[in-house]
Amino acid sequence: MTRCAACHIPLPAGTDLHACAPCLDRLRGMLAEIPQHLPLLALLLAPTAAQRTPGASAPTGRAHSPLPLRLDVVNLLGPGHAVQLPDPHGDQDTTVPIRSLLHGWAAYVASQYPTIHYDAHGTVHITLGTTARSRFGTGPAAWCHWLTAYLPFAAGHDWIGDLYQQIDHAVRLLRSKTDRQPRRVPRSAPCPACDVFGLVSTEGEQLIACEACGHRLTADQYRAHSAAVLPALTRLAVLLRDDRDTTRKAS
Ligand SMILES: [Zn+2]
Ligand SMILES: [Zn+2]
Incomplete structure (x- = not known):
């Protein structure tokens, strides 16, 4: 019996899919939601007065000037790696930036996509792997649009469970920062x-x-x-x- 790679409910017998319709629907909804958080997140970049000087009664004097940006927001909006890097000493922020996460998944989906071409003798060649490109640009919204378009393809592979979990984690993180709940x-x-x-x-x-x-x-x-x-x-x-x-x- 095949189970949904995201929620683990049994899938209909004989299906080629690895995700149930409700999980695909939710994934589609989350990809549509991500771009709505980004303008709100950008507004949160500058720390508020309270965040710059936590504790009004704190002793004055510090070794360095306070940072002019919120690092937790920069970690989400800035550049970075598409996968979490090893953190053997436990002193790093392992957040995967939103654009890196989305582009990393688009690149992975494209790497699994079969391409077909005919040689000069008419023989069909099928190879795996192509490059993800979006006509909407290279920002997070473009990759959300791209991934949504390729969800039917992704649903045919068991790694869609990882895609679901990582997008779900990113959306929960964004909601916690922007306070925008559906x-x-x-x-x-x-x-x-x-x-x-x-x-x-x-x-x-x-x-x-x-x-x-x-x-x-x-x-x-x-x-x-x-x-x-x-x-x-x-x-x-x-x-x-x-x-x-x-x-x-x-x-
Ligand atoms: Zn499911
Ligand atoms: Zn119930």
């Missing part, structure tokens, strides 16, 4: 898998997910499910309300 809307119907009222729609994602058990539904599946269960639940709620009102009047 808007979440709780849905009325209970989860069909665990019966808990935990279904939530999240901005940028097509699927509705249960926060209690992780079960996910498409919009069509949710519509059919809510049409099946909500009328009965509404009737039950009205009966309970009437019963409570009657009890209150009697007392």
Whole structure:
């Protein structure tokens, strides 16, 4: 049985994919979200007065001038390596900058992409590997667009699990810096898998997910499910309300 390389749920028998539709949908949403954080992150580059002088009662005098930039933000926006470098002494920031992460993955996906050409005698040659190029430039937004376009190809390889985990980690890091959280809307119907009222729609994602058990539904599946269960639940709620009102009047 093949399992989704990202969330590990079993995939349909006979599939060539290594990721389930919900994880691909979420990956698509995260790649669309990353560029929205970058202008906010750029605004955070300059430290606030409080960040420049932590602790108003701190003793005056220091060995060097305070840095004019926030290093945690520079580490995300600046140049760097696409993979974490060894840190044997534990004294380095191992954050992979956003552009390096995205471009590194684009380069890797391109390296796995088969290219086909015919020689002068008409023989077909298939070789692996090409170079990633985006007509939108070389910035993070361009690579997000490029990776989104190649997700169907990436979904056919087990390394899509690593792509998912690393993009997920980067998005969580960006959210923690910019405080921009995707808007979440709780849905009325209970989860069909665990019966808990935990279904939530999240901005940028097509699927509705249960926060209690992780079960996910498409919009069509949710519509059919809510049409099946909500009328009965509404009737039950009205009966309970009437019963409570009657009890209150009697007392
Ligand atoms: Zn999955
Ligand atoms: Zn659930």
